[in-house]
Amino acid sequence: ELKVEQNPLFLSMQEGKNYTIYCNYSTTSDRLYWYRQDPGKSLESLFVLLSNGAVKQEGRLMASLDTKARLSTLHITAAVHDLSATYFCAGDTGNQFYFGTGTSLTVIP
């Protein structure tokens, strides 16, 4: 069974600062995904990382994948309040996605 661990679980950061969320997974995963969830809402797909060394960027968020280290990172640049949400990483083995417990991000003005 694929196990996915994220850290930190909670992150409070000031606007304008940079930070990284880490996602470790236990066994080979076909792909690595990042999702965002706002309170009371569903999950929104942010990135799909398909291979070792993959890097994707969208606005102030950048995700990368190191399959040898079984590590993915989500880097936040110059945080703004609108980025406050819970971020999940997930791996998949084809039909089944395995999610981490999430990182709750709060950006403070």
Added chain:
Amino acid sequence: DAGVTQSPTHLIKTRGQQVTLRCSPKSGHDTVSWYQQALGQGPQFIFQYYEEEERQRGNFPDRFSGHQFPNYSSELNVNALLLGDSALYLCASSHSGQGYSPLHFGNGTRLTVT
């Protein structure tokens, strides 16, 4: 382009009762997966349906069952409800023909068991 739609949005049931949740996948998608998200946790895989059959199942008891219809829509049924079944139930759809396909989630059904 309609996304994944789920109904109802909220539901309150009593222990021992049965519940049915419904999902319509995103247009063009043929595969439906169901996930349970407890408060403060990541979603947990219940099962996946494709071509009207259960293709894979997670670690959930037989009280959880499902169905997929010819139009790809799906139902999740839970029998003999327990307090621990209280959670957000998410339906996700994808297309089987893609080599990879991020799941597209609906807004979920919030089930409360009292």
